[in-house]
Amino acid sequence: MRQIVFKLRDGALRSGAAEVPVDVSPLTPDKLFGEGEDEIKSTKVWWGNRQENVERIFEVSVSGDASGAEEVKVVFEGELRKVKRIGYEMSAGEIVAEGSVGMHCGARMRGGRITVNGSADCWAGCEMHGGTLIIEGDAGDNLCACYRGETTGMTGGTVVVKGNAGECIAQYMAGGEITVRGNADMLAGLDMKGGKIVIEGDAVMPGANMSGGEIIVKGKVIDMMPSFKYEETVTIDGEEYKKYRGDFAIGEKKAKGTLLIRS
Amino acid sequence: MAELLIKNGVVFDPINGVKGEKMDICIRDGKIVESLHDEHGARVIDASGCVVMPGGVDAHAHIAGGKVNAGRLLRPEDGRRGLEPKRGVCKPCTGYSVPNTWATGYRYAKMGYTFVMEPAMPPLTARHTHEELVDTPIIDKAALPLIDNNWMTLQYVRDENYEMLSAYVAWMIRATRGYGIKIVNPGGTEAWGFAKNCGLDDPVPHWDVTPADIIRALAHANERYEMPHSIHVHGNMLGHPGNYETTLRTFDVVKGISASMQRQTMHTTHIQFFCYGGTSWKDFESKADEIAKYVNENEHITIDLGSIILGDTTTMTADGPMEYTLYRLTGRKWTNHDVELETGAGIVPFLYSSRNPVHSVQWTIGLELALLIKNPWKVVLSTDHPNAGPFIGYPILISMLMSKKRRDEVMKEVHPAVFDRSSLASIDRELDFHEIAIITRASAAKILGLHNHGKGHLGVGADADVAIYGISHEESDAGAVQRAFLNAKYTIKCGEIVVKDGEIVATPEGRTFYVEPECEESLMNEVMKDIERLFKEYYTVSLSNYPVQDVYTPHPYVIKAPMSG
Numbered sequence: 096m097r098q099i100v101f102k103l104r105d106g107a108l109r110s111g112a113a114e115v116p117v118d119v120s121p122l123t124p125d126k127l128f129g130e131g132e133d134e135i136k137s138t139k140v141w142w143g144n145r146q147e148n149v150e151r152i153f154e155v156s157v158s159g160d161a162s163g164a165e166e167v168k169v170v171f172e173g174e175l176r177k178v179k180r181i182g183y184e185m186s187a188g189e190i191v192a193e194g195s196v197g198m199h200c201g202a203r204m205r206g207g208r209i210t211v212n213g214s215a216d217c218w219a220g221c222e223m224h225g226g227t228l229i230i231e232g233d234a235g236d237n238l239c240a241c242y243r244g245e246t247t248g249m250t251g252g253t254v255v256v257k258g259n260a261g262e263c264i265a266q267y268m269a270g271g272e273i274t275v276r277g278n279a280d281m282l283a284g285l286d287m288k289g290g291k292i293v294i295e296g297d298a299v300m301p302g303a304n305m306s307g308g309e310i311i312v313k314g315k316v317i318d319m320m321p322s323f324k325y326e327e328t329v330t331i332d333g334e335e336y337k338k339y340r341g342d343f344a345i346g347e348k349k350a351k352g353t354l355l356i357r358s
Numbered sequence: 359m360a361e362l363l364i365k366n367g368v369v370f371d372p373i374n375g376v377k378g379e380k381m382d383i384c385i386r387d388g389k390i391v392e393s394l395h396d397e398h399g400a401r402v403i404d405a406s407g408c409v410v411m412p413g414g415v416d417a418h419a420h421i422a423g424g425k426v427n428a429g430r431l432l433r434p435e436d437g438r439r440g441l442e443p444k445r446g447v448c449k450p451c452t453g454y455s456v457p458n459t460w461a462t463g464y465r466y467a468k469m470g471y472t473f474v475m476e477p478a479m480p481p482l483t484a485r486h487t488h489e490e491l492v493d494t495p496i497i498d499k500a501a502l503p504l505i506d507n508n509w510m511t512l513q514y515v516r517d518e519n520y521e522m523l524s525a526y527v528a529w530m531i532r533a534t535r536g537y538g539i540k541i542v543n544p545g546g547t548e549a550w551g552f553a554k555n556c557g558l559d560d561p562v563p564h565w566d567v568t569p570a571d572i573i574r575a576l577a578h579a580n581e582r583y584e585m586p587h588s589i590h591v592h593g594n595m596l597g598h599p600g601n602y603e604t605t606l607r608t609f610d611v612v613k614g615i616s617a618s619m620q621r622q623t624m625h626t627t628h629i630q631f632f633c634y635g636g637t638s639w640k641d642f643e644s645k646a647d648e649i650a651k652y653v654n655e656n657e658h659i660t661i662d663l664g665s666i667i668l669g670d671t672t673t674m675t676a677d678g679p680m681e682y683t684l685y686r687l688t689g690r691k692w693t694n695h696d697v698e699l700e701t702g703a704g705i706v707p708f709l710y711s712s713r714n715p716v717h718s719v720q721w722t723i724g725l726e727l728a729l730l731i732k733n734p735w736k737v738v739l740s741t742d743h744p745n746a747g748p749f750i751g752y753p754i755l756i757s758m759l760m761s762k763k764r765r766d767e768v769m770k771e772v773h774p775a776v777f778d779r780s781s782l783a784s785i786d787r788e789l790d791f792h793e794i795a796i797i798t799r800a801s802a803a804k805i806l807g808l809h810n811h812g813k814g815h816l817g818v819g820a821d822a823d824v825a826i827y828g829i830s831h832e833e834s835d836a837g838a839v840q841r842a843f844l845n846a847k848y849t850i851k852c853g854e855i856v857v858k859d860g861e862i863v864a865t866p867e868g869r870t871f872y873v874e875p876e877c878e879e880s881l882m883n884e885v886m887k888d889i890e891r892l893f894k895e896y897y898t899v900s901l902s903n904y905p906v907q908d909v910y911t912p913h914p915y916v917i918k919a920p921m922s923g
Contacts, residue, residue: 244435
């Protein structure tokens with residue numbers, strides 16, 4: 096087992112009055128499992144429009160050895176709000192972020208596990224294909240969505256948000272499962288095609304344009320889409336849910352999404 | 359300027375009748391010369407085992423202008439493909455079907471291309487088009503203004519006032535710094551302003567003219583001047599099943615009109631989209647054989663292929679109604695644009711899928727045409743970038759045209775409808791390097807009239823635009839061909855090495871070619887009265903702000919087109 100700790104140096108992201116984000120997509124278990132300590136320290140990361148050695152921005156400590164990415168645990172420490180693309184495209188191993196993280200955390204991830212012990216900014220878990228993403232705090236907008244213009248978002252994996260989630264989560268979602276313990280803001284599951292979203296709190300306008308998949312809302316639905324049709328009442332785990340089909344706004348044949356709301 | 363010697367290459371220079379001969383090419387001051395002054399001081403490129411051709415000439419690719427930019431805005435997801443950071447002399451690149459201007463210049467240069475025609479410039483947005491062309495590095499370029507759906511044109515055609523039409527056309531080409539006359543769905547784009555479309559012989563709404571009248575009148579207007587290029591026509595009913603009959607009748611419209619220069623009287627573009635038989639998408643079939651037969655039997659027509667590259671792309675054309683049809687068909691996103699009094703445009707992303715029977719048959723048509731038309735001088739390789747596929751797919755097409763084996767392999771992978779609804783499987787012809795050199799540079803240069811201005815050949819005095827491909831002239835492996843044409847070993851642009859071993863090493867600015875038709879003054883004065891009235895009454899810009907100024911063509915190459923005697 097190998098552990099690599101990146102502790103953000105105080106003020107390392109400051110440039111004049113601004114705090115410039117650093118892109119840590121090269122710091123995944125996949126890319127680091129075979130690298131020596133010196134190589135890790137001199138890995139290039141984009142800081143704004145310039146490339147810097149990791150060591151300039153993070154204090155790096157490495158312990159143990161690994162023969163594959165799945166034996167690596169990467170830990171990020173410090174004030175991580177401007178640290179973006181944590182775990183980008185990772186396929187194995189584990190990343191733990193001790194604090195709230197910047198945008199795109201876990202985007203395009205294929206496997207492994209990311210735990211954020213804080214909140215995650217927008218676009219977390221975007222276009223995720225597999226693996227597990229746990230966010231102990233809140234998630235920003237576009238959680239598990241796709242990037243602008245694409246027509247397929249998350250296709251697999253598991254995401255748990257213990258707080259609230261922002262707008263347009265799971266846009267164009269096609270597979271996998273998302274659980275939001277708190278509330279979800281406007282348009283959860285927008286254009287959703289498959290997969291499952293569980294919102295334990297309230298949701299605003301969930302399921303707009305959905306053509307497949309399932310959204311379960313355990314709290315209130317605010318501004319329910321008028322283009323959903325009530326079908327029946329079903330019982331799941333001893334609780335009664337109203338089952339709706341939609342979204343008929345995109346045509347009757349395509350309206351194959353399921354929206355379950357606890358009665 | 360330093361001299362350059364390209365030694366021992368096997369040269370294909372069809373315009374000068376050089377058909378795979380081992381010879382040296384001498385370059386000085388950006389031009390091909392007979393011999394060098396100082397052979398020892400010259401830089402030498404050893405092209406042993408390589409194929410040497412003139413720089414490629416693309417007669418039809420939408421690379422700049424409002425429409426292309428709207429495509430970039432509509433498709434942020436396309437921008438993610440082909441991302442390359444700033445490196446060496448290169449600026450950052452984005453995009454696949456709608457690349458940024460830098461990527462466009464670099465990728466063409468890497469394929470050995472040195473001239474590209476932007477074929478659809480709305481006159482009102484000519485400045486935007488020229489600005490983007492200036493920002494497209496390395497390659498030389500030109501643009502064809504859209505003149506066919508313009509109210510002035512429609513008025514003169516209706517009044518059968520062909521003299522005034524020719525003067526108007528001359529003014530428009532000069533005002534936009536254009537290269538010739540582009541026609542896109544004549545009448546149909548105007549009709550689209552009223553949510554209608556037009557067949558070849560249907561009257562245009564509110565105008566008592568037909569698309570055939572427009573094409574004929576503009577062909578006459580074009581031939582009143584010694585224009586390097588003929589009218590450049592995207593006809594009516596593009597992409598509709600059964601449209602091949604319209605296409606054949608469109609060919610006939612200009613039959614009998616004599617050209618003012620030694621060339622065709624009509625270039626019909628991305629003809630693949632106009633070769634469709636059947637009555638609906640269900641009985642859709644290829645009629646490439648009918649179109650090829652006509653082209654084989656007639657001398658006044660040239661074509662470019664508009665061949666399909668299977669995969670994702672962005673369709674964009676001034677043919678607004680066609681794009682709306684496509685949008686209804688795909689249900690994907692769509693944007694539509696109207697250019698006051700002049701033209702319009704539509705854009706829809708599109709996936710040509712190998713599993714789809716229609717797309718698969720469409721894919722065969724471009725190849726069929728290239729192989730069935732006997733005289734390669736009538737054919738230009740194109741994908742109507744990005745409508746049938748991005749230009750970066752040209753090497754794929756080249757490899758297919760050169761290898762029956764490759765075609766057979768792909769035919770097995772696409773929808774089996776190709777065996778019943780297209781004749782591609784029965785065609786054994788394989789193009790050789792000489793014929794490829796014709797359809798990728800020589801014929802395009804001749805059809806555009808650029809061979810008289812140093813493009814598309816390697817004769818003494820020509821621009822020193824040379825592509826050196828790292829492949830033996832005897833190579834027949836399709837994969838090797840494709841790789842070689844995708845990344846030239848060297849590309850030389852006006853005597854400067856811009857690509858070495860498939861990498862960009864210099865990024866000079868290219869020139870903008872434009873034509874100045876020379877209309878008699880009295881007629882021009884008369885037409886100006888009409889133009890002034892039009893601007894006063896209808897345009898949102900004033901006439902004095904309309905013509906493109908010098909600053910938009912910092913490296914101009916002006917071709918004078920006197921009245922034809």
